[in-house]
Amino acid sequence: MIRERTLQKRKKLVGTLPITGELLRGTLLERVVRHKSGCPKCARGEGHQVYVLTVSYGRGQTQQISVRRERVAEVRRWLDNYQKLKETIEQICELNHDLLRPDPAVPHPGRKRRD
Structure with missing residues (x-):
């Protein structure tokens, strides 16, 4: 009985899996970059908004990938799918x-019952 319910739950979960190639592991960071000189926007203290996907790998390695503003929504969707x-x-x-x-309701051959 318990086994059948567990199998039903598992089957339902498998049916909800987002089977798609649109998967992405990592973290999307929003940064502000400022030029040292020659940029009026930076001189006003505004800076330039940039997006970076950061992905961590084993051995402390991290990869950062710049993401264009027009692809940010897509990247967020892919991260959510993952x-x-x-x-x-x-x-x-x-x-x-x-x-x-082991299911306690099913007798197991070779086991001695305690009565």
């Missing part, structure tokens, strides 16, 4: 952990 996929996979793994545990 987070949803990751969360759903974690939920499925938790259900699979439950499925690996």
Whole structure:
């Protein structure tokens, strides 16, 4: 009974997986860059808004990729898809952990019952 419910939950979660190539891991940072001299906008203290995708890899390596303003919404959507996929996979793994545990309602041959 418990096993069947767990299998149903897992099947439902698998159906919600965002199966798409539009996945992106990382963090989108918004920065302000200021020139040292010769830029009126920077002289007023405004600076220039830029977007950077930061991706961390093993061994402390980090990659930063500049993102054009017109692609920011797309990058955010791809990052969101990745987070949803990751969360759903974690939920499925938790259900699979439950499925690996023995069901107390099913008798196990070779086990002695305590009466």
